[in-house]
Amino acid sequence: MAALDTYQRNRQSLRPFAYAGTAGLLLALSSSIFPKLIPGAEESGTVRTLIAATGIGITAGSVLYGMHFLSENEKHLQRAIELHNQAKPDSPIELMIQASFTF
Numbered sequence: 387m388a389a390l391d392t393y394q395r396n397r398q399s400l401r402p403f404a405y406a407g408t409a410g411l412l413l414a415l416s417s418s419i420f421p422k423l424i425p426g427a428e429e430s431g432t433v434r435t436l437i438a439a440t441g442i443g444i445t446a447g448s449v450l451y452g453m454h455f456l457s458e459n460e461k462h463l464q465r466a467i468e469l470h471n472q473a474k475p476d477s478p479i480e481l482m483i484q485a486s487f488t489f
Contacts (some may be wrong), residue, residue: 410444
């Protein structure tokens with residue numbers, strides 16, 4: 387059960403990365419507002435570009451790290467299933483993923 391507990395705990399620890407990704411996205415989308423607040427920066431697109439790039443970087447980093455973390459965390463779930471199946475071979479658990487799209 388420790389592997390399953392670790393899997394569930396790790397999924398909860400991803401929440402700050404979702405918040406960081408959202409903050410980065412909002413920063414990138416609002417990058418045209420900030421140069422208006424800085425005197426002399428409105429004429430130059432450098433500040434806007436820098437803020438947008440920073441927001442995109444934060445979002446991309448959060449998404450990539452989150453995807454990697456989820457991928458690694460799946461190993462805990464697989465281990466929990468293996469341990470369960472070894473302990474109870476009469477009632478094994480099997481992961482089945484199905485996806486369907488309806489238009």
